[in-house]
Amino acid sequence: MANKKKRVEIVSIHIDSLVEGCEPPSFAEVFALLNATEITQDGKLYEFRSLNTNITECIVGLVETTQDKDIPPIKNKQTKEFSQVQINTATEGLAFANIFLFDTSLNVLIYEVNRNGCYLQTFKELLECKWAELHNGNEIQIHIGAVCRLDEYNRMLRINNYRKISYEICCPSEVLRVVKQQEESLSKSLLESQLTAAERNNINIISIEQKCMPVTINRDGMQAGFVREFIGLFNSLFGAGQRSNVKKFTVHGYTLDPESEKQHATTINLLADVFDEYISIPEVQVQSSLQVPERKASIETVYNRIHNELLSIIHRA
Numbered sequence: 001m002a003n004k005k006k007r008v009e010i011v012s013i014h015i016d017s018l019v020e021g022c023e024p025p026s027f028a029e030v031f032a033l034l035n036a037t038e039i040t041q042d043g044k045l046y047e048f049r050s051l052n053t054n055i056t057e058c059i060v061g062l063v064e065t066t067q068d069k070d071i072p073p074i075k076n077k078q079t080k081e082f083s084q085v086q087i088n089t090a091t092e093g094l095a096f097a098n099i100f101l102f103d104t105s106l107n108v109l110i111y112e113v114n115r116n117g118c119y120l121q122t123f124k125e126l127l128e129c130k131w132a133e134l135h136n137g138n139e140i141q142i143h144i145g146a147v148c149r150l151d152e153y154n155r156m157l158r159i160n161n162y163r164k165i166s167y168e169i170c171c172p173s174e175v176l177r178v179v180k181q182q183e184e185s186l187s188k189s190l191l192e193s194q195l196t197a198a199e200r201n202n203i204n205i206i207s208i209e210q211k212c213m214p215v216t217i218n219r220d221g222m223q224a225g226f227v228r229e230f231i232g233l234f235n236s237l238f239g240a241g242q243r244s245n246v247k248k249f250t251v252h253g254y255t256l257d258p259e260s261e262k263q264h265a266t267t268i269n270l271l272a273d274v275f276d277e278y279i280s281i282p283e284v285q286v287q288s289s290l291q292v293p294e295r296k297a298s299i300e301t302v303y304n305r306i307h308n309e310l311l312s313i314i315h316r317a
Helices: 027-034 120-134 150-158 172-179 186-200 224-245 292-314
Strands: 003-017 038-041 044-051 058-067 094-103 108-112 140-146 159-170 205-211 246-256 263-269 277-282
Touching (some): 027 120, 140 224, 150 263, 159 172, 186 205, 224 246
Antiparallel strands (some): 003 140, 159 246, 246 263
16 A cells, blocks of 8 residues: 655744743643643634654644535546535534654644645644633733754855845745734845735745845855844744745855865855655545554654654754
């Protein structure tokens, strides 16, 4: 039987309390409130449950999504006619799954991407809402950021003269919705204005290049703090499920070689620098289950394969 690949997001999790003087909870504490519960939102029913795992300091869980609205029709391949799916929406719905694994010591989440299921951004919002609901409105904010691979992160930090940032974004309206939820910053304001202009003018793709004049005119280059803040913003977008809408993001600059003391041109491709991992499950033409054991085994395999690299990245400071 052939297998199909399902992409997973690998992101860092940081939680802040929005109430002064209150300690923020851990991810495990927040998810415990959702475990074995059901929430209906935007025409979908979300169910949450934890799964047993033998991996220490890890939580493995599943988000089950049931859709009982906007169900697509069946098409007869011979007659080309459409017909309704025979389903009683009062008691039944189409089911989808997102498996996830969270390392409680590294605060790293591996989350299956399933567009028919629960988006990572939706999962985040449901966690925040449930916590506030059960804690008298004491709100929290969950920050999600993509995890850069160790070698490329170190290459980025070694750039001492930033010259150019280039990026290309499709579906501006969708990306704009996530950008508006990020913390206030100069980079957020700049990107938000560009995406807003695209949305208002019915533009499908924006391609932006910010660069310095030649070294003879602008010797110092871009402010390092601004560039790293901009990279952090895009990392947050990747973590919020917008990686597929960012078609390009590169940073160009110069790195000083400590031996020759000469400057070398360096280009960092942020899309290539984040983890690109997949779980693998058997491909079934007509499914009768959510293939939970297969999903669980595969995500644990992914985690075990990249654990040492994650350990080095998180402890790089």
